Amino acid sequence: MPRRLLWVSNADIFPDIRVTPVSTGKRYIALSYCWGSAAEASTQKKSTAATIADNELKISFQSLPKTIQDAVSVSRELGIGYLWVDALCIIQDDDNDRNHEIARMGAIYANAYLTLSASGASHCAEGFLERPLTEYCESDFFKVPLQLPGEGGPTLVKASRAGVRNIWSKENGNLFWFQNRELLHTRGWTFQETFLSPRLLIYTSLQPYWVCREAFWSCGDPGPMEYLRSVYLQDMLELREMSDRQQKYMQTLPSDDPNSSAELWRWGTIIHWFSSRRLTLVEDKPLALHAVRDKFTRHDPSLQDYALGLFRSTAHMDLLWHTRHGADPQSEQLSEFPSWTWMSFDGGVTCPFKYGGPQESSMIKTHDEFEIETWPGCDRFGRLLPDSSPLKLRGITREVAIPHRFWKDGYASAQDMPCFSLRVLGLREDEWEEDEDRIGHITFDQYRMPSSDDDFENNPPTRYKTLQILVIAL
Numbered sequence: 001m002p003r004r005l006l007w008v009s010n011a012d013i014f015p016d017i018r019v020t021p022v023s024t025g026k027r028y029i030a031l032s033y034c035w036g037s038a039a040e041a042s043t044q045k046k047s048t049a050a051t052i053a054d055n056e057l058k059i060s061f062q063s064l065p066k067t068i069q070d071a072v073s074v075s076r077e078l079g080i081g082y083l084w085v086d087a088l089c090i091i092q093d094d095d096n097d098r099n100h101e102i103a104r105m106g107a108i109y110a111n112a113y114l115t116l117s118a119s120g121a122s123h124c125a126e127g128f129l130e131r132p133l134t135e136y137c138e139s140d141f142f143k144v145p146l147q148l149p150g151e152g153g154p155t156l157v158k159a160s161r162a163g164v165r166n167i168w169s170k171e172n173g174n175l176f177w178f179q180n181r182e183l184l185h186t187r188g189w190t191f192q193e194t195f196l197s198p199r200l201l202i203y204t205s206l207q208p209y210w211v212c213r214e215a216f217w218s219c220g221d222p223g224p225m226e227y228l229r230s231v232y233l234q235d236m237l238e239l240r241e242m243s244d245r246q247q248k249y250m251q252t253l254p255s256d257d258p259n260s261s262a263e264l265w266r267w268g269t270i271i272h273w274f275s276s277r278r279l280t281l282v283e284d285k286p287l288a289l290h291a292v293r294d295k296f297t298r299h300d301p302s303l304q305d306y307a308l309g310l311f312r313s314t315a316h317m318d319l320l321w322h323t324r325h326g327a328d329p330q331s332e333q334l335s336e337f338p339s340w341t342w343m344s345f346d347g348g349v350t351c352p353f354k355y356g357g358p359q360e361s362s363m364i365k366t367h368d369e370f371e372i373e374t375w376p377g378c379d380r381f382g383r384l385l386p387d388s389s390p391l392k393l394r395g396i397t398r399e400v401a402i403p404h405r406f407w408k409d410g411y412a413s414a415q416d417m418p419c420f421s422l423r424v425l426g427l428r429e430d431e432w433e434e435d436e437d438r439i440g441h442i443t444f445d446q447y448r449m450p451s452s453d454d455d456f457e458n459n460p461p462t463r464y465k466t467l468q469i470l471v472i473a474l
Contacts, residue, residue: 004089005082019055028082030112031071032193036123043125066127106291115197120205122183128203185231188279192291268351276348283336286381308341316366316473370395
């Protein structure tokens, strides 16, 4: 249980609410929502060291921002007397209280009766009950023509303020749904809330959706799977389901069974999805990922040595992260993190594609002469301690060449990309463009890519850029 909950009771008996300390099990709803920008979040009602005593006596319903008002209304309509809202249930200016509750965030959402997801609200003052919760009406859609690629004439589609979709595709019968990602599903903190909650009641900009371990429901068209695909939640929910099944299987294995670490392979998938999300404070990345990491490591002792998104036992794979092709060239390395962690890149990253299931675990293995000499000291969230030793790696180096043309094509077109994955070629006297010359990929942590008049033409003219690289994995 969290330390505190909001007691919302019944509006006819007590219209206002209050923060109440919790010592025994209570059935409660957890709220997942966006605070918004600094200006928008200024309307947020908070518990601080100065206000917590007053908030435990009474909080006026009218003083709450609209999103929290709506959450209180939904809790009351569902007959659930307790609600968890981070701004009010955590003392915001008390680091000890904040760290204590963040460390238990996974349990707070996993043990909630359901999580109320205010997906349609972009900030705390917007609210999500702007339309009555009546039966979904077909009149919410109107028909418009849409010219789709490869088709002779316009296609008739349904449109609403949330997007457009085909009524029916004549070629394959599939329905298409187009919608911008709602802001809630782009935020870093809400990743763990969606991943760990047993039940989700999602209030979108169009209609409510129900998501649980057993079923997906909507009030009408578009269906739940169409919506989940449009906001990139379908893959994450499928990953969660696989994780639950795998965890139950792992609990039946002896600790020395080689398959007992099979779950670790999905960490690369978690990195892929989480890294594309945004946080107001980038230094909160380790905190926002803590609950999901805790779930993954709970049943695998080999995954306990952890630093800033990387595990020591799988460092030969975790260190090979790279920015995604097509990443924003304006994205910069974040000074809050060392360059060896993917958290240092302000954008989406991915791990080697062979970072796959346990049946593929032998496809990437540590080089025989690669070792970790020192691993940095970290707190329970994987953040570096002030007096932490640096990460030290030992291994062999190899001279490789990158042809001039690879700096100019789409693989390396961004001049200031902090790290990227490039094809490299072995040095040979004969023609280098044969496929057998390709020996692997190279990942840069900090490197300014040469412009067209650097190195190749002037220092001296050559077809290659040669580099010494550290060999980590095969």
